[in-house]
Amino acid sequence: MGKGVKGPRPHTRGERPQSWISGPDQVRHEQHCAWRQQKNQAQWREEGWELSFEDWVDLWGDKWPQRGRLATDYCMTRLDWELPWTRSNAHVIVRSEHAKTAGQHQARGWVSPARSRWRATKGIERKTSGRRPTCNE
Numbered sequence: 001m002g003k004g005v006k007g008p009r010p011h012t013r014g015e016r017p018q019s020w021i022s023g024p025d026q027v028r029h030e031q032h033c034a035w036r037q038q039k040n041q042a043q044w045r046e047e048g049w050e051l052s053f054e055d056w057v058d059l060w061g062d063k064w065p066q067r068g069r070l071a072t073d074y075c076m077t078r079l080d081w082e083l084p085w086t087r088s089n090a091h092v093i094v095r096s097e098h099a100k101t102a103g104q105h106q107a108r109g110w111v112s113p114a115r116s117r118w119r120a121t122k123g124i125e126r127k128t129s130g131r132r133p134t135c136n137e
Helices: 026-044 053-066 095-107 113-122
Strands: 074-078 090-094
Touching: 026 053, 053 074, 053 090, 074 095, 090 095
Parallel strands: none
Antiparallel strands: 074 090
16 A cells, blocks of 8 residues: 555444344344433433333333334333333333323323423423413413
């Protein structure tokens, strides 16, 4: 090689399945990353988390490839939003069904601790009634 031309680097970056905690299986690695992300998000939202990786994978079962953001895709949610994430309090449902239950919880006045914390930092008080004030009020 001529002067100023760089050759291939001996240690290139990229996937290193031999070093993955979940092992060299790509699907298992994606599941582990999703489990870790969901666990971290629950911690940020101040929700209890008692789901091991194996329990989490068992809950997903054969629906794992059908997860996503569309209304017909699957997502994991809790049965009782006041209780922590446990094997008995979590299940996998269609996102459209989850949207219905989320709306019902919010209609009953449930607000996540993270949302309350955000409102407090912005100085926003929680609405007590469902109606908006008019211009004359």
